[in-house]
Amino acid sequence: MSATRLLVLGVVRMFGRAHGYQVRRELLSWSADKWANVQPGSIYHALKKMAAEDLLEKIDVEPGDGGPDRVAYRLSPAGEQEFQILIAKGLSDPAAGNAELCAAVSLMPALPRKYTISLLRQNLVHFEAEERRSRMSLEDDTWGKPAHVSELFRLWGGIASASREWLTGLIGRLEAGEYVMADDPGSAFAPPAPK
Template structure:
């Protein structure tokens, strides 16, 4: 799975409808070109591809500033379903990769709070498991090649940092930080 696919769906969803330049500008403001290698060409390619897959649909063209009219896109029902599936995988499955996790974290407020916490708890279990596995490998390597032990220390450290981060994020979500999908509107809270 590509982080670009999730990011483009998420940004179009966030705006309700968006044209390619708007998606590009938003993702550049997130520095997605650096951590997810999202380039302008990949954004426009994703918009076209997901339109042919019926995940996005073209809506009326918007006048361009000085050039041709811009085609705007919005999610279809299938696009919404794909977005939800990609978010769930990116937050909860360790093989989804770092760029996909980053994309999902950037789009986290699109999920209901309880659902986001459930997905993050799955990720937490995986970080804990990887940290334990790496620590056991380090112990089993006792007397083995010392430089190989550094790999196990690295993996344990990365997993430990991930565990600490996701635990703190879950705590923040449980404490009510961030406005999430389905939260009561400000001023309507009792």
């Protein structure tokens, strides 16, 4: 899974139609270049690649100001399906990676509240198990490794604990009605553009 792919699909979906410069400007305003390593070249590459994969439809071409033409895109039905798959994986699967989780959290208002909570709970189960596994590894003195290797179990346990605490808090905030989600009045993210 690629955080850039999810973010580009999400921003095009949010605008209904967008060209590369709009996507780039929006993602830079979110500082996605820092937390997801999204670079201008990767945005344009993702747009072209996903258009070739029929996930995006080219809908308009505007002459560029002394540069290349600006191509406007919108999500195809396959692009909407890909967006739903990637955001669900980013919120629920810890193996997806940190950048992917960050991308999914930044786009989570595109999903209904209860569905988002259920996806986050799946991720929470993993971190609870990882925290227990790390604690058990520290308590097991028969594992036969050099003593200093136990610091890795402390590190992994600490990361799992911090992730669990953050997820528990986020789920609680969502359950309390914080953030405007897709099924709330005044949705922060537009539904997919009509075809």
